[in-house]
Amino acid sequence: MIRLSVYYPTTEGATFDHDYYRDKHVPLAVKTFGLDGAEIDKGVDGPYVAAVHMKFESLDALAAAMSSAADVMADVANYTTITPILQTSEIVD
Amino acid sequence: MIRLSVYYPTTEGATFDHDYYRDKHVPLAVKTFGLDGAEIDKGVDGPYVAAVHMKFESLDALAAAMSSAADVMADVANYTTITPILQTSEIVD
Numbered sequence: 001m002i003r004l005s006v007y008y009p010t011t012e013g014a015t016f017d018h019d020y021y022r023d024k025h026v027p028l029a030v031k032t033f034g035l036d037g038a039e040i041d042k043g044v045d046g047p048y049v050a051a052v053h054m055k056f057e058s059l060d061a062l063a064a065a066m067s068s069a070a071d072v073m074a075d076v077a078n079y080t081t082i083t084p085i086l087q088t089s090e091i092v093d
Numbered sequence: 094m095i096r097l098s099v100y101y102p103t104t105e106g107a108t109f110d111h112d113y114y115r116d117k118h119v120p121l122a123v124k125t126f127g128l129d130g131a132e133i134d135k136g137v138d139g140p141y142v143a144a145v146h147m148k149f150e151s152l153d154a155l156a157a158a159m160s161s162a163a164d165v166m167a168d169v170a171n172y173t174t175i176t177p178i179l180q181t182s183e184i185v186d
Contacts, residue, residue, distance in 0.1 A: 002137070003132075003134055005134075005139075005144075018185070022185050039096075039184060040184070040185035041096055041098075041180075041182030041183070041184060041185065042182055042183045042184075042185050043180065043181075043182050044095070044152070044181040044182055044183055045179075045180070045181040046098075046178070046179055046180030046181055046182070047178060047180060048180055048182070050182075051098075051180075051182065053146075059137070085139070085140060086138075086139055087134075087136065087138070087139030087140060087141055087144075088136075088137045088138040088139055089134035089135055089136050089137055089139070089141070089143075089144065090134070090135045090137055091132060091133070091134060091135075092111070092115050092133035092134065092135050
């Protein structure tokens with residue numbers, strides 16, 4: 001299994017709308033990518049104000065999802081001015 | 094629920110023993126902290142060579158676990174020269 005994590009670094013002067021993220025953006029991503037769900041983090045302590053973790057069956061499935069990600073990417077401006085950081089990882093058994 | 098994520102930034106010239114991490118270190122952390130388990134990431138693309146994600150019932154439970162973390166911290170030198178980054182987050186329902 002592959003995990004795609006998207007991190008939003010805490011940034012001086014930047015905004016992040018956690019409600020929009022939870023209620024609109026992540027559901028849009030889940031629907032667009034055909035996922036069962038996603039786990040959302042709201043930062044308490046550390047470098048990130050928010051994050052989301054999504055699981056894909058394979059790198060090919062992730063690549064296929066990313067090819068349909070334009071609407072999801074375009075929605076980012078609706079909740080934050082932070083440039084997200086993407087991390088792709090293999091989930092170790 | 095609270096997530097503690099520990100990230101290991103890919104660092105020029107640094108080492109990371111993924112086998113030791115999976116077989117020895119994370120099991121030590123899981124046992125020491127009294128967790129059901131933990132999810133390990135092996136980096137494929139992005140800023141981190143590895144990460145682990147652990148769930149706690151509350152910030153108090155996390156704080157209690159951290160108070161017994163000395164042996165876990167001391168074990169880090171056995172698998173990496175990278176200084177880990179800690180992120181504490183609230184898992185959003």
